[in-house]
Amino acid sequence: MSLKLRALLKSPWVFHLATGSCNNCDIEVLDCLTPRFDIERFGMLLAPSIKHADILLVTGSCNRKSAIRLERLYKQAPQPCLVVAIGECSMSRGMFIHSYNCPLPLDKIVPVSAYIPGCPPKPEAIIAGAVTLIQTIKGTL
Amino acid sequence: MAKSVIPIGPFHPLQEEPEFFTLTVDGEMVVDIDVAIGYNHRGIEKLSEMKTFDQSTFLIERICGICSTSHPFAYTRAVEDIIPVEVPERAKYIRTIIAEGERIHSHLLWLALAGHFLGYNTVYMWVWKLREEILDVMEILSGNRNNYAMFKPGGVRRDIKAEDIPVVAKKIDSIIPTVNRLKKAILDDPVLHARLKGIGILTKEEALDYCALGPTSRASGVAKDVRKDAPYGAYDQVEWDMIVTENGDVWDKAVIRILETYESIKIVKHCLTNLPDGEIDLNIKDIPPGEGIGAHEAPRGETFHYVRSDGTNRPARHKVRAPTFMNLPTCKATVPGYTVSDATIILAAIDPCYCCTERVAVVDTKGKQMYNAQDLIRLSQEKTQSLKRKMGIK
Numbered sequence: 407m408s409l410k411l412r413a414l415l416k417s418p419w420v421f422h423l424a425t426g427s428c429n430n431c432d433i434e435v436l437d438c439l440t441p442r443f444d445i446e447r448f449g450m451l452l453a454p455s456i457k458h459a460d461i462l463l464v465t466g467s468c469n470r471k472s473a474i475r476l477e478r479l480y481k482q483a484p485q486p487c488l489v490v491a492i493g494e495c496s497m498s499r500g501m502f503i504h505s506y507n508c509p510l511p512l513d514k515i516v517p518v519s520a521y522i523p524g525c526p527p528k529p530e531a532i533i534a535g536a537v538t539l540i541q542t543i544k545g546t547l
Numbered sequence: 548m549a550k551s552v553i554p555i556g557p558f559h560p561l562q563e564e565p566e567f568f569t570l571t572v573d574g575e576m577v578v579d580i581d582v583a584i585g586y587n588h589r590g591i592e593k594l595s596e597m598k599t600f601d602q603s604t605f606l607i608e609r610i611c612g613i614c615s616t617s618h619p620f621a622y623t624r625a626v627e628d629i630i631p632v633e634v635p636e637r638a639k640y641i642r643t644i645i646a647e648g649e650r651i652h653s654h655l656l657w658l659a660l661a662g663h664f665l666g667y668n669t670v671y672m673w674v675w676k677l678r679e680e681i682l683d684v685m686e687i688l689s690g691n692r693n694n695y696a697m698f699k700p701g702g703v704r705r706d707i708k709a710e711d712i713p714v715v716a717k718k719i720d721s722i723i724p725t726v727n728r729l730k731k732a733i734l735d736d737p738v739l740h741a742r743l744k745g746i747g748i749l750t751k752e753e754a755l756d757y758c759a760l761g762p763t764s765r766a767s768g769v770a771k772d773v774r775k776d777a778p779y780g781a782y783d784q785v786e787w788d789m790i791v792t793e794n795g796d797v798w799d800k801a802v803i804r805i806l807e808t809y810e811s812i813k814i815v816k817h818c819l820t821n822l823p824d825g826e827i828d829l830n831i832k833d834i835p836p837g838e839g840i841g842a843h844e845a846p847r848g849e850t851f852h853y854v855r856s857d858g859t860n861r862p863a864r865h866k867v868r869a870p871t872f873m874n875l876p877t878c879k880a881t882v883p884g885y886t887v888s889d890a891t892i893i894l895a896a897i898d899p900c901y902c903c904t905e906r907v908a909v910v911d912t913k914g915k916q917m918y919n920a921q922d923l924i925r926l927s928q929e930k931t932q933s934l935k936r937k938m939g940i941k
């Protein structure tokens with residue numbers, strides 16, 4: 407593992423992007439940052455801009471308007487940037503799969519490293535997903 | 548002096564949801580505001596027509612995560628209005644308990660975010676911790692923290708177990724001291740008084756003109772609440788007060804939400820102790836042709852659903868009108884005239900929920916030629932090509 411990657415894994419900063427979600431996943435992401443779950447224990451912080459972030463958390467079924475913006479945002483991200491799909495909508499579009507406004511699933515737009523299922527996933531699931539992702543990259547899983 | 552434009556969004560760290568604000572400013576002063584939405588549109592009304600009446604409840608729940616009871620409440624009332632039927636007493640009480648639990652957590656969430664916007668991050672963290680207790684209560688009652696899936700046309704999907712009631716009542720009692728402390732900390736803070744009083748005023752006339760709903764209208768002295776005006780559920784069997792204030796500023800909107808939390812706690816406790824016995828579901832099989840309307844006082848105001856049935860097992864038309872759709876335009880009246888630093892909290896004061904409000908703009912192209920970005924690039928490249936051909940350059 408390169409030195410850069412090892413340093414980044416110590417404290418991965420996350421950027422949260424709602425691409426047409428119902429708010430639930432976004433609130434559970436915020437829940438992770440607040441006292442009861444406190445994901446900062448693992449060095450994770452919410453970054454104000456994608457240019458400062460190492461992980462892009464995507465919630466929601468990408469709709470026509472936000473899909474192009476998501477693509478643009480991903481291109482602005484400094485590499486390596488991992489994408490984590492949070493919730494059923496960003497995994498498979500869930501019950502919005504037949505919607506006229508959700509043409510593509512997330513992994514057809516940007517490469518996705520981890521999926522966290524649930525509608526919405528519980529904060530415990532989000533933390534477990536994040537820890538699993540870090541362990542996979544480290545090769546300690 | 549030249550006016551400048553401040554774009555906020557659509558993906559801004561300040562915002563939970565994507566929306567795009569354009570503030571036109573003259574120095575520090577906001578002179579005009581515009582909002583563009585559509586980044587969250589998922590076509591729920593159309594999807595609802597593809598699903599059966601029962602399945603639609605799950606879809607409607609996912610219009611918005613914070614209002615995940617308000618929409619099914621209004622939708623099931625609309626479907627019951629088609630037949631028409633009255634749901635059993637016990638179902639009414641269970642519906643009321645879930646709806647008020649949602650109001651408590653929604654108002655607490657607003658308080659937390661307002662604290663964050665004002666630079667009181669302690670309030671943000673405190674309230675968020677407190678809110679977890681309510682989510683625990685909802686998890687005990689329904690099995691999930693956010694999407695409760697308790698509603699179905701004709702009743703409720705699952706019962707509240709007798710052994711859960713004391714646990715839930717104790718948990719709800721346990722949050723009251725913390726809410727008291729928060730209320731004191733917020734209402735007695737001279738800085739917050741100075742910061743919030745007299746900004747973002749929505750007068751009574753403006754509230755009526757814009758058809759503002761919920762806490763936004765009640766803060767301006769318009770006593771409007773579906774729970775009182777046209778009682779449904781168990782709201783007419785419980786003693787509770789409608790909170791109305793007169794000033795219409797951000798402070799009053801905050802006070803209303805804090806005091807409404809107490810009223811909701813009162814309603815939940817009353818319903819839990821007086822839960823009647825009996826059936827919880829009517830087991831409706833067929834929906835006759837016809838149309839029905841349903842309304843529910845969501846945490847942000849009146850949610851309104853219209854459902855038309857053509858005798859099949861799917862809605863022929865389903866129309867949703869969320870409270871933010873009416874409350875959002877009031878920013879035209881409240882934001883201009885205040886500084887950029889006040890704009891954030893004034894916009895947040897209506898407790899906007901864009902997921903509920905999302906609309907899509909349809910452009911009629913009949914007889915007109917429409918070019919999107921790719922078309923324009925193609926036209927430009929074709930012109931270069933034709934010029935090259937004319938000049939004989941390959």
